Amino acid sequence: xxxxxxxxxxxLVASWPCGAAAQPRLGVNLYTLEGIVAPDRTVARQTGWFAxxxxxxxxxxxxxxxxxxxxxxxxxxxxxxxxxIRLLMPADPTLLLTGPPDLLARFQTAPPxxxxxxxxxxxxxxxxxxxxxxxxxxxxxx
Amino acid sequence: xxxxxxxxxxxxxxxxxxxxxxRGMAWSPADLGTVISMQGTLVRDKRAADAVGxxxxxxxxxxxxxxxLRWFGVVHASLFGGNTFDAKSAVxxxxxxxxxxxxxxxxxxxxxxxxxxxAKVQIEGVxxxxxxxxxxxxxxxxx
Numbered sequence: 548x549x550x551x552x553x554x555x556x557x558x559l560v561a562s563w564p565c566g567a568a569a570q571p572r573l574g575v576n577l578y579t580l581e582g583i584v585a586p587d588r589t590v591a592r593q594t595g596w597f598a599x600x601x602x603x604x605x606x607x608x609x610x611x612x613x614x615x616x617x618x619x620x621x622x623x624x625x626x627x628x629x630x631x632i633r634l635l636m637p638a639d640p641t642l643l644l645t646g647p648p649d650l651l652a653r654f655q656t657a658p659p660x661x662x663x664x665x666x667x668x669x670x671x672x673x674x675x676x677x678x679x680x681x682x683x684x685x686x687x688x689x
Numbered sequence: 690x691x692x693x694x695x696x697x698x699x700x701x702x703x704x705x706x707x708x709x710x711x712r713g714m715a716w717s718p719a720d721l722g723t724v725i726s727m728q729g730t731l732v733r734d735k736r737a738a739d740a741v742g743x744x745x746x747x748x749x750x751x752x753x754x755x756x757x758l759r760w761f762g763v764v765h766a767s768l769f770g771g772n773t774f775d776a777k778s779a780v781x782x783x784x785x786x787x788x789x790x791x792x793x794x795x796x797x798x799x800x801x802x803x804x805x806x807x808a809k810v811q812i813e814g815v816x817x818x819x820x821x822x823x824x825x826x827x828x829x830x831x832x
Contacts, residue, residue, distance in 0.1 A: 596744055626764055629743060662774050
């Protein structure tokens with residue numbers, strides 16, 4: 548656990564802004580993803596602003612579709628988030644999740660229609676999104 | 690008919706009228722409008738809006754600017770409390786042009802009209818989904 552925290556802090560320090568504000572920094576950065584889990588790409592496009600496929604590192608199961616409703620960097624800048632996703636979009640899966648098994652399980656078992664919020668470090672080059680928080684809520688649930 | 694009986698009939702009629710009237714005035718929270726916050730880029734046309742944002746929407750105006758149409762490439766939208774999940778359905782009507790008609794206040798409508806193409810803007814306000822109108826609260830250039 549301390550190693551993971553250390554790596555996160557190291558990545559945060561390394562990604563400290565020193566350039567133009569709206570330019571995406573294509574290294575390792577903290578992002579927050581929000582979206583709606585969908586059974587396929589068509590539904591994902593309807594429910595979110597854009598559809599991405601999300602796989603799990605080391606998992607051979609087919610990627611799941613998410614209709615993304617928000618993708619912002621650590622400064623809550625959606626312009627950067629949009630640019631990063633646009634650059635990643637041709638790849639399939641668009642993102643590869645990794646992280647604590649219990650957090651990954653929340654995503655893997657989320658039913659279609661569930662609302663997903665995930666925060667973590669995204670390595671742009673490998674498309675790996677190392678999650679540190681995942682919440683799944685179902686509309687209508689308390 | 691005695692006075693007492695007549696008074697009782699009138700009271701009953703009034704109560705019935707009030708009951709009908711209050712039923713007609715029944716409202717839900719959605720009737721009060723949807724508070725929304727959006728960030729995006731103002732551009733010249735739909736194609737550009739789709740290119741710079743996740744989706745392009747158009748703003749129409751009233752009064753002196755009734756012929757003006759502004760295209761907006763949305764990169765982020767959230768409802769009151771930060772809910773992004775339901776925001777798209779509130780603002781995104783690709784087939785409707787304009788998607789939203791700005792009904793005021795005049796100074797903010799003029800500010801939105803006057804911003805140049807390419808401007809990144811935060812727009813907040815209240816949307817009435819049935820009439821597809823928006824009452825602005827914030828028009829804030831981001832750069």
